[in-house]
Amino acid sequence: MNIKKHGITVGIDRVGDEFFLSLKAQxxxxxxxxxxxxxxxxxxxxxxxxxxxKALIDGTELDGWELRAAWDDFRLGLRHGSEFKKIAIYGNKPWQETLSKVGRWFISGEVKYFECESDAIDWLNV
Structure with a gap:
């Protein structure tokens, strides 16, 4: 039997009004x-x-979205887009970099794509 894992792991740290959100999508x-x-x-x-x-999204194990899930992601971005100061997308697929550019249209803060996790974390901490 071949079981395909999917889901999102969420981590949230808060200090005052500053949040660090980490997401790992599979x-x-x-x-x-x-x-x-x-x-x-x-x-x-x-x-x-x-x-x-500030958010770190690890998409290294992400294959994509079902159509309804893509709509859910879009709605989540619209609802909270003005609250994001920086989003670092850590990935390893060319389409992820393209999506990070599209995401800039819906987020008031900065969105940047990285192929190195430590570079993404360093950028978030600046």
Missing amino acids: GTLTHQDYEVITPIINSALRGVESPKV
């Missing part, structure tokens, strides 16, 4: 994956006036 993301992570992110940011979020 496989092909589904609507059900977003039904789990969206309330976590919404809850973490709720009640904080003008949160400032």
Whole structure:
């Protein structure tokens, strides 16, 4: 039996009104994956006036999204896009760099693609 893993691991650290969000995506993301992570992110940011979020997205094991999950991702970006100060996308596929450029249209902060995780973390800490 061949079992394909999919899902998103979420880590959130908060200091005052600053957040560090780390996401690791695996496989092909589904609507059900977003039904789990969206309330976590919404809850973490709720009640904080003008949160400032820096995010590291590890897409090295990401294969893509189901159509409905892509829509969920888009909606999540629209809802919280103004709260993101920096998003570093760490990946290893050419299409991920292209998506990072598209993501800049919906996020008020900076979005940058990296093929080296330590470079991504260094950039977030500047």
